Amino acid sequence: MTQPPILYSFRRCPYAMRARMALSVSMQAYELREVLLRDKPPELIEVSPKATVPILEVPHLGVIDQSLDIMLWALNKNDPYSWLLPERGNLEQMLALIEKNDGNFKYNLDRYKYPNRFDDLDAKYFRGEGEKFIAELDKLLETNNYLFGKKPALADYAIGPFVRQFVNTDKEWFDGLPYVSFKKWFDQFSQSEIFLGIMKKYNIWNKNEDPIYISIP
Ligand SMILES: N[C@@H](CCC(=O)N[C@@H](CS)C(=O)NCC(=O)O)C(=O)O
Numbered sequence: 350m351t352q353p354p355i356l357y358s359f360r361r362c363p364y365a366m367r368a369r370m371a372l373s374v375s376m377q378a379y380e381l382r383e384v385l386l387r388d389k390p391p392e393l394i395e396v397s398p399k400a401t402v403p404i405l406e407v408p409h410l411g412v413i414d415q416s417l418d419i420m421l422w423a424l425n426k427n428d429p430y431s432w433l434l435p436e437r438g439n440l441e442q443m444l445a446l447i448e449k450n451d452g453n454f455k456y457n458l459d460r461y462k463y464p465n466r467f468d469d470l471d472a473k474y475f476r477g478e479g480e481k482f483i484a485e486l487d488k489l490l491e492t493n494n495y496l497f498g499k500k501p502a503l504a505d506y507a508i509g510p511f512v513r514q515f516v517n518t519d520k521e522w523f524d525g526l527p528y529v530s531f532k533k534w535f536d537q538f539s540q541s542e543i544f545l546g547i548m549k550k551y552n553i554w555n556k557n558e559d560p561i562y563i564s565i566p
Pocket residue numbers: 359361362363364365386400401402403414415416417
């Protein structure tokens with residue numbers, strides 16, 4: 350049997366969530382090493398000194414240390430639902446939207462969600478800035494159920510975990526906003542089999558215990 354790749358992951362990390370969803374949809378078996386960010390195992394730091402999660406260690410290939418690259422690696426191997434071929438637009442346009450999410454939106458999200466990590470900052474200002482991205486997604490979703498057409502694709506799953514954090518930071522406030530199309534899309538995402546499947550809880554990795562293999566039925 351060939352050795353499956355190893356994923357260092359943290360359940361609640363949005364970057365790790367998107368990686369786990371792509372591995373899952375591409376039916377890629379892997380060993381899951383759930384870690385604590387405040388107590389990273391030396392094995393993780395050894396394979397990737399920058400020590401962020403997710404990290405995928407692929408036998409005979411090397412280490413993939415960016416969540417989007419993990420998604421693309423898995424989907425390039427096997428893309429049964431054509432996540433890389435959206436019904437509307439193309440991969441390049443999806444990557445451009447994901448870049449906005451990972452850049453400007455994530456910047457605003459962090460300052461809204463964790464204001465205490467930054468000096469002298471008005472969280473509501475950053476909430477307002479983040480809302481602009483939600484409004485942009487809502488506009489895209491007015492004419493289709495998903496960001497790039499009638500079926501879900503890479504962008505939906507790469508962005509979903511981040512906007513989820515935005516929604517949940519103050520759910521009552523969010524519920525009062527008008528974005529009907531976004532809310533419908535978001536409910537579909539957060540209740541999807543694929544998302545719920547990757548949110549299953551596992552014990553923190555302990556090298557003295559049996560490995561946890563995630564294999565797709
Ligand atoms: N650009 C990286 C970012 C990954 C990242 O920042 N992950 C966070 C957790 S959500 C992390 O590991 N932070 C390091 C730490 O908290 O020590 C990716 O796409 O994989």
